[in-house]
Amino acid sequence: MANNLDSNVTTADALTLLLHNQHALAAAIEEVTKWLSENGGETVAENAVGAIETIDRNAEAISDAIMRLRLL
Template identity: 60%
Template sequence: MPDTSDYKIATADTLTLLLHNQHALGAAIEEITKWLSENGVGSVAAHAMSAMEALDANAQAITDSILRIRQS
């Protein structure tokens, strides 16, 4: 039977990559939101800001999970 620590490492590494993707998506949404605000589309920008808030909250939960997996 494979070592469970190998699975934990693989899981944590995968979650870390997903977290990096999440940060990249957040940065892209932030740039789009800035452009929308500057070009008079404030209502759409507000929706984009809501999406960014969800990304931030989920990123923290993913970070916490990664730390728990790496410490176990």
């Protein structure tokens, strides 16, 4: 039983780090999107917003998985 718990904690820790990276990437994309919008790149900015929306949706699923692992 302890090995399964250790495995869950390790997996949750790794997912947490990936989630932090995902948030950092989203923030960077938001900055680039803002710059593009202000400098005539509206179409590219719209595409970037779509990417951010995908990151946000996936971040929710990753967060849920982390919580389930930590509760086991």
